[in-house]
Amino acid sequence: MKRSSLIPLLASLLLLAAVATPEVILAQAVQANGLPGRRVVSSLGIHPGSLSDGDSLRPLTSPAAGLLIPGAFPLSPPRDSLPKVFAPTQPRQVYTRFPWKRNIVTTVFWVGELPTANNPTPNTKSAWDRRWTSNYGGYDNPKPTSRVGFLPKDFTPGQNPFYFALPYNDISRTGTKASARAVIPWFEKTFYRSGRTVLKGRWIAIRRGDLTCYAQWEDVGPFETDDWEYVFGDKRPKTKGNRGAGLDVSPAVRDFLEFPGGYATVDWRFVDIDEVPDGPWRQHGANNPFSNVSLTENGTGGTSANIVKVRELRDRLLVSQARPDETETGRPTGETASSPRLAR
Known part of the structure; x- marks a missing residue:
């Protein structure tokens, strides 16, 4: 300047x-x-x-x-101030598209269970697998002395030992039920052929006290096979048998949730596969997408189109080789896929 x-x-x-x-x-x-x-x-x-x-x-x-x-x-001089902290007076409600079914009486069943006076329907085969015992690997002995951890002592199961049954079947002798399309939330996403279940292998969370277990749907019962108002709605179980039981669980689930005996009261809800946390329910089974990633494209639940086609061809082959007096589900013509297990 x-x-x-x-x-x-x-x-x-x-x-x-x-x-x-x-x-x-x-x-x-x-x-x-x-x-x-x-x-x-x-x-x-x-x-x-x-x-x-x-x-x-x-x-x-x-x-x-x-x-x-x-x-x-x-x-005015500055006044003393403290940071404001939000302290809720009630627990935060977490959104889920599958609500909890609360206070459900739950009984225990197992693969290979033979008929008894209280349970005339055997569990050597399931509603969707006529070779259930063979595919599982043997008798899932429920006696605590015959188990190690959550597994039977005599063999390592070929399928997930954490399994359950609910009283609704989406298929009958004539194919997929009309109610299935209307009531099953994931039906449109997973359906690909009439007569092929979209329920088998689905996951639920089962809660008893502070313990929560996860398991896969592998059979139908107890007692009922068409109780969709309870399974997918907001009604209580229809059955009056076994104290109104609405859920059957495997010995592994029983042991994880520390049942005091042959039955207990639990809460349960459906979960998507990405909600299933780490735990013993992810470790075993050819039917388990966490231990057998070939079931999915990326191990998280997206079914591969090629896998679907292979399964469909396999199913058709099994039907063609079935005896004339058996239906597609492997049951004698006098026994429908919706025949209830009469007791537990």
């Missing part, structure tokens, strides 16, 4: 200094030292009665000169 251009600037600064009154300059000095407002109000032309106890002076204004300089109006 040229020296000649500094002269007007210096002149302006001198003029500003001359306009500022001694009272304003005094107020600036006092304000800088942090003195209370009542000590300097007389120098600023402010009546003391206009200030309350503890008031100080607001910076950047002055009634005496009308300039934006410190020391003019009252300013």
Whole structure:
């Protein structure tokens, strides 16, 4: 900057200094030292009665000169403050598209269970697998002394030992039930052929107290086979047998949830596969997508189109080789796929 251009600037600064009154300059000095407002109000032309106890002076204004300089109006001192913390008084409700079924009487069943007076229907085959015992690997002995951890002592199961049964079957002798399309939430996404179940292998969470277990749907019962109002609706189980039981679970589920005997009361709900956490229910079984990733495209639940086609060809081959007196489900013609297990 040229020296000649500094002269007007210096002149302006001198003029500003001359306009500022001694009272304003005094107020600036006092304000800088942090003195209370009542000590300097007389120098600023402010009546003391206009200030309350503890008031100080607001910076950047002055009634005496009308300039934006410190020391003019009252300013309340800052008050002590604490950060606000949100503390809910009730537990947060977590959204899920599958609500809990609460206080359901639950009984125990197992692969290979033979007929008894209270259970005339054997569990050597299921509603959807006529070779259930063979595919599982043997008799899923429920006796605690015949088990190690959550597995039978004599063999490692070929299928997931965490399994259950609910009282609804989506297929009958004539094919897929009409009710299935209307009531099963995942029907449209998973259906690909009439007579092929879309229920087998689905997961549920089962809760007893502080313990939550996960298992796959592998059979139909107890007692009923068409109780969709309970399974997919908001009704209580239809059956009156076994204290109104609405769920059958495997010995592994029983042991994980620490049943006190042959039955207990639990809560349960359907879950999507990505909701299933790590646990013993993910470790075993050719029917388990966590231990057999060939069941899915990426191990998380998307069924491969090629796998679907192979399964369909296999099913057709089995039907063509079935005896004339057997239906597609492997049951004698006198026994339908919806025949209930009469007891547990």
